[in-house]
Amino acid sequence: MSAVNEPVLIDVQGLKKSFGSNMVLNGISTQIRKGEVVAIIGPSGCGKSTFLRSLNLLEIPTGGRILFEGTDITDKSVNVDRMRQKIGMVFQQFNLFPHLTIKKNIMLAPVKLGIMTREQASLRADELLKRVGLPEKAEEYPAMLSGGQKQRIAIARALAMNPDVMLFDEPTSALDPEMVGEVLELMKELAEDGMTMVVVTHEMGFAREVATRVMFIDDGEIKEENKPEIFFAQPSNQRLKDFLSKVL
């Protein structure tokens, strides 16, 4: 599944981010093409989450540019809210809206942002609930769900906006071990359906089997990126070798 000929969705050029004097991203450049599944791995504090969160400007870069579908979203005159509608995001802590039922969690954004009528959004929500395997939870509140179920709903909520790309920020790190599988399985199905995905993860199995490209970030830089077969079998960067020897 080579994506080389697909159009570039996200073009990151020399991305820098510092918090005060603490440089977290030290010039990252990469392109993410349509249909790619990019897994980002690296030691904690390496900047991988900051990189992901920069892609939809939850972190404002201090340098460089991010082109999303050809538009420079770091440009102040660009309507970031409209851009974010096309970039789905799934968080480590799920961040479901606790005051709304599951179905309303999914319907809120499409309805309030005027993308769908209430009826259309309701149909879409039913469809998505079926897809993530939780149609019976429609009228329940997030607090009634297990962690794995919450994360599947969070994925459905992001999908409701029909995004062009989905960002996952350590989606299974807050889950009990027995719930990791159900979330990864859903993400794998998404990938197989052709969704463009950028996934910060500690799940090496997922990176190896599902990703089309694996990226190793350390010290705020991409130290190595490659197809998973080569990435895991023949790592060249010493830091990556050390990292892999610890986690595999």
Next chain:
Amino acid sequence: MTFAEQFSQNFLEDSRWQFIATGLRNTLIISLFAVLIGIFLGFLVAIIRSTHDKTGKFKFLNLICKIYLTVIRGTPVMVQLLIMYYVVFVTVDPGKMIVAILAFGINSGAYVAEIVRSGIMSIDQGQFEAGRSLGFNYAQTMIYIIIPQAFKNVLPALANEFIVLLKETSISGYIGLMDLTRGGDIIRSQTYAALFPLLAVAVIYLVIVVFLTYLVGKLERRLRNNERS
């Protein structure tokens, strides 16, 4: 005098109960409109303040809000009422009821603002990010996601503030307005019997507060249905 005679003298003779009735009506009207002003001002100030804290915008408005909070919370409500009546509205007289409603409303707004702001700040930052990541702008995220949750969290404190407000209106007599307390006091001045009129006034306040507490409890239970039962 027997119990029945005292009762009759204080409430039935010369239709004295009307002082209590009119006073109660005024107290309820002042409280109701002061609460509405308090909620409006409180939410406005809380949103300006928390937006400033989160984004750094509204520097000037934030400063005005801070002055408002400092002055209102730093001076007694009775002094504020007197200033409102004898200074602010010395040339134009909008009526004592309006003066009282404004004074208590503006006073309550300062307390509501800090209660609501603490509620907004207590909502996890992830909720905010989830809203923004779906494409909501700052205001939409506040309206659809943050405020509803914040409101639920601060409801007990808010209810308490309104109960305090209701009882604070008992100083309205200082600007010659006949509220419930003053109504009872007028009866006392006519009959020279303190027990019955003041007891009646106290019981009426108590009944209103108990009733309000009951209503808030019901509302709280309804809003809490999204938590694990």
